[in-house]
Amino acid sequence: MSRPELIAPPEIYYGDTEAKKYTKNTRNQQIQADMTYRALELLNLPPDEPAFLLDIGCGSGLSGEILDEEGYIWTGVDIAPSMLEVALEREVEGDLFLQDIGQGFGFRPGSFDGAISISVLQWLLNAETSHPTSSPPHRLARFFTTLHSSLRNPSRAVFQFYPSSDDQIQLITSIAQKAGFGGGLVVDYPNSKKAKKMFLCLYVGGGGGAQQLPEGLDGEEVEDGSKARFERRREREKNKTGKRKGVKDKDWILKKKELYRKRGKESVPRDSKFTGRKRRPVF
C-alpha cells in the first residue's frame, strides 16, 4: 500500500490536480461515504436534535456532503487550499477554514456537539521541519488539548485513520488520554486485510460512569450489488444450465478454421459432421 503521507506534506501533496483526482474517484467517494456513515454511527448523537459538528480535515467536502444530507450543521477545517477550493466549487453548506490542526484550534470552549475526521490523523505523524513545534508528539498534544476544550461536555469525537504501526496507535491514544479524552480504538473487520478500518473513539466527560466503547463490526464484510466487481462478466460466462461453456467447442473450431482459410493457409481440413465431435471414451 502506498502511503501519501510519506510522499509530501498534505498541503503540497493535495495540489490542484491531486485534489481533483481524489474527489472525482468514485471508489474514493464510496469509501469516504461508508466511513463517514460509520463515524456518525459511532458518534451516537441524539437522533432528533440537529447538532453542530466539526469536520477535521474536511478536504473537498466528501464527508461534509453526507453531514449536509443528514441535516447537521458543520464547520470544516483543512490545510490544503486546493482541496478547499474544490469544496467551494461543490458548494457544500458548511463553513471552511484553512487551518493546520497541528497548530491547535481557537474555538471557544464547548463550541461543538461532536467531531469527525476521516483519514487525517496519520498526516500528523511526520515532522516537516526540525523546529520543536513540528514534532509529531507536540503537534498531536496541541491538537488534542485544543480539540478537547472546544467540544461540549459530554460529547464524542470519532477519527478514522490509517496507522502504519502499533507504536503510532500507542502514541496517538496516549496523547489523547493525556489531553483528557476517554475512550479508545474500535477496529472494524479486524480479520480482513482490505476492509479493516480503525476508528479512534474519544469521549469528553461522561459523568463519572465509564462510557461503553462500541463493538467493532465483525464477520463477513457486507458486499452489496454496487460493490461486487466482475459479477456481470462471470454471469455471462455461465450458460443457462449453470455449466460453464467449453472454451474449444465446435463453434470455436469452425471460427478458427474459417480464419485460417481467409488468411490463405494451406491444408486446413474441410468441415464435416465429425468436426469438433467428442471422441468415444477408449476404456
Next chain:
Amino acid sequence: MVRLITHNLLACHVKGCTANNFPLEFKDVQVVLRESEFNPDFLRGFIPKIDWAALTGAARQLGDTSLPDQLPEMLDDDFLKTLHHVLLEIHVEEGIMICPNCKHNYHIANGIPNMLLAEHEIG
C-alpha cells in the same frame, strides 16, 4: 463563507494570546447574502452557546442592526427568523479578522479564512 455562527465561536489561537482574544474584529469586509433552510430546533439548541454581545457587535460591524441588545426572554418565530438570518445567511467573502489582543490578522479570501500561524506563534 465565514458566517457569524462560526465567527461567534472563533477566538485567536496565537501562542500566549489567552485573554481578551475574542471576538475577532472585522475589517474591509465584503458581505454576500445567501439563503439557507430555516431550522428553529437547531437555533433553540444553539442559543445557549452564543455570546450575545459578540454576536450583536459583529452584526453591527457588518451593517446589520436587526438584533436587540439583550437576548429576549420570549423566543417567538419572528425573532428566530431574524437570528437565523444573522447567524446563517450573512457570508463574509473577503476581508480581515483582527484579534483585539495581539492584533494578528486573519485574512479571508474567497470566503475561507487563513488560520495558519507562523512558527513563532505556535503554542
